[in-house]
Amino acid sequence: MLDQSTTRSSDISAQAVPTQMEEARQGFVSALRKHVMVDLAGEMRADFEQDVKPKHLKKHRSEPATPRDIKKVMEHRTLYRMWSSLRYNAQEMVWASVLDSVERKLPEMIKIARDAAKHNPAGGSLRLSPDLEIPRYVSALDVHLMPGCFHSEHTKDDVAQGAVQAYGGNVFRGGFRHRKGNPGGVGESIAQYMKHAHPEFEPKRILDLGCNTGKNLYPYLDVYPEAEVHGVDVGAPLLRFGHAVASHENLPVHFSQQNAENLDFEDNSFDIVTSSFFLHELPVKSTKAVFAEARRLLRPGGIMIHMELPPNSEVDPYYGFYLDWDTGPNNNEPFYADFRNQDMAALCKESGYGTDKYVQLLVPNYGTFGENNFAAFCNGDMPAPKHGNGASWFVFGSWA
Numbered sequence: 163m164l165d166q167s168t169t170r171s172s173d174i175s176a177q178a179v180p181t182q183m184e185e186a187r188q189g190f191v192s193a194l195r196k197h198v199m200v201d202l203a204g205e206m207r208a209d210f211e212q213d214v215k216p217k218h219l220k221k222h223r224s225e226p227a228t229p230r231d232i233k234k235v236m237e238h239r240t241l242y243r244m245w246s247s248l249r250y251n252a253q254e255m256v257w258a259s260v261l262d263s264v265e266r267k268l269p270e271m272i273k274i275a276r277d278a279a280k281h282n283p284a285g286g287s288l289r290l291s292p293d294l295e296i297p298r299y300v301s302a303l304d305v306h307l308m309p310g311c312f313h314s315e316h317t318k319d320d321v322a323q324g325a326v327q328a329y330g331g332n333v334f335r336g337g338f339r340h341r342k343g344n345p346g347g348v349g350e351s352i353a354q355y356m357k358h359a360h361p362e363f364e365p366k367r368i369l370d371l372g373c374n375t376g377k378n379l380y381p382y383l384d385v386y387p388e389a390e391v392h393g394v395d396v397g398a399p400l401l402r403f404g405h406a407v408a409s410h411e412n413l414p415v416h417f418s419q420q421n422a423e424n425l426d427f428e429d430n431s432f433d434i435v436t437s438s439f440f441l442h443e444l445p446v447k448s449t450k451a452v453f454a455e456a457r458r459l460l461r462p463g464g465i466m467i468h469m470e471l472p473p474n475s476e477v478d479p480y481y482g483f484y485l486d487w488d489t490g491p492n493n494n495e496p497f498y499a500d501f502r503n504q505d506m507a508a509l510c511k512e513s514g515y516g517t518d519k520y521v522q523l524l525v526p527n528y529g530t531f532g533e534n535n536f537a538a539f540c541n542g543d544m545p546a547p548k549h550g551n552g553a554s555w556f557v558f559g560s561w562a
C-alpha cells in the first residue's frame with residue numbers, strides 16, 4: 163500500500179493500534195515485567211545474600227558456589243517461586259496483549275508488506291525460500307513462549323509472527339518503538355563502538371544473523387551510510403514485516419530467508435558478520451557451524467562480532483543462576499545454560515579463527531551511557547557499566 167501523497171509505503175509498525183482497553187492491558191504487562199525484573203529481582207538477590215547464603219554457610223561450611231548450587235537452594239524460597247511464576251506469566255502476557263490488535267489489522271499489514279515487496283521503494287530486497295527446512299530448535303517449540311514461534315505461517319504472505327514480535331517487543335521493552343535507531347539497542351551500541359574504536363575500518367557489507375524483523379540493522383546504515391546491509395533469518399513472516407518497516411523508513415536493507423549455518427553468500431564477501439541474542443538459541447554444534455560459515459564469508463581484516471548473554475566465567479555465580487532462568491521450560495530456550503557454559507574464545511578457535519584475533523568486551527548501552535561517556539569508554543578512559551538490565555552488552559568475536 164503506497165501513500166497517495168508520496169511514494170513512501172505505509173507504516174506497518176503503526177497499524178495495530180490498540181483499543182483503550184488493550185492499551186491499558188499492554189501498559190499493565192510492561193509495568194508488571196519491570197516490577198518483576200527490577201524490584202522483585204533486587205529483593206530476591208537480597209534474600210540470597212542476607213538469608214540463604216549465611217544459612218548455607220552455617221550448615222555446610224561453604225557458600226553455594228555454582229549457579230546450579232544456588233538454584234538448588236533458591237528454588238525452595240517463596241520469593242523465588244513468586245518471582246519465577248510472575249516472570250513466566252508476564253512473558254506469556256506480553257504476546258497475548260498484542261494478539262487482538264494484530265489480528266484485527268492483519269489483512270492491511272499483509273497488503274502493506276506485499277506491496278513493499280513488489281515495489282521495493284527503498285531499494286532493499288526480500289528473498290524468501292519457501293522450501294527452507296526450519297531447524298528443529300525453532301520448529302519444535304515456542305521459543306520465548308511466543309505462540310507459533312518465529313516461523314509459523316497461518317495464511318498466504320503472512321506477517322503475523324513478525325507483527326507479534328515487533329508490537330510485543332514494544333510491550334516487552336516497555337515502550338521502545340520498533341523503528342529506525344532502536345535507541346540504546348544492541349545494533350546501535352555495537353555500530354557506534356566499531357566507529358569510535360576503529361575509525362579506520364570502513365565496512366562495505368554487513369550481515370546480521372538471526373536478524374528477526376531487522377531492527378538491529380538500521381543503526382549500521384546511520385553509522386556507515388555507504389554500506390550494504392543484509393539480514394538473514396529462518397522466519398519468513400519476520401522478514402516480510404521487517405522489509406515493510408525498512409521500506410517505510412526508506413532504508414535499503416536486504417533480507418533473505420536462510421539458515422545461518424549454511425548461507426548462499428559468496429566467500430570473502432562481508433566485512434562485518436554480527437548477531438545479537440541469537441547464539442544462545444542454538445545447540446553448540448550449530449553455533450560452531452555458524453562461526454565457520456561467518457569465517458568463510460569474512461574478507462581478510464573483517465570482523466565477526468556477536469552480542470550475547472555473558473558466559474558463567476564472566477559473572478558471579480548468583481548472576482549466572484539468575485540468567486539461566488530462561489533455560490528449559492521457563493522461557494523455552496533449552497540451550498541457554500549450555501551456551502553460557504562455553505569458552506567463547508575456544509569456540510572461535512575451533513571454528514578457524516586465530517587466537518590472537520579474539521575480541522571480548524562489555525560495550526556500554528549507547529542510548530543510556532551518554533555520547534561523551536561512550537567516547538571516553540572507546541578511548542580507554544572510562545570502564546563500561548556492569549552488565550544487567552541493559553546497561554551494557556557482552557560482546558565477543560574475532561577478526562578474520
Ligand SMILES: C[S@@+](CC[C@H](N)C(=O)[O-])C[C@H]1O[C@@H](n2cnc3c(N)ncnc32)[C@H](O)[C@@H]1O
Nearest residue numbers: 312372373374395396397420421422438439440
Ligand atoms: C531471539 S531472536 C533474536 C532476534 C534479534 N537478533 C534481536 O536481537 O532481537 C533469534 C532469531 O534467530 C532466528 N534464528 C534461529 N535459528 C536460526 C538459524 N539457524 N538461522 C537464521 N536465523 C535463525 C529466529 O528466527 C529469531 O528471529
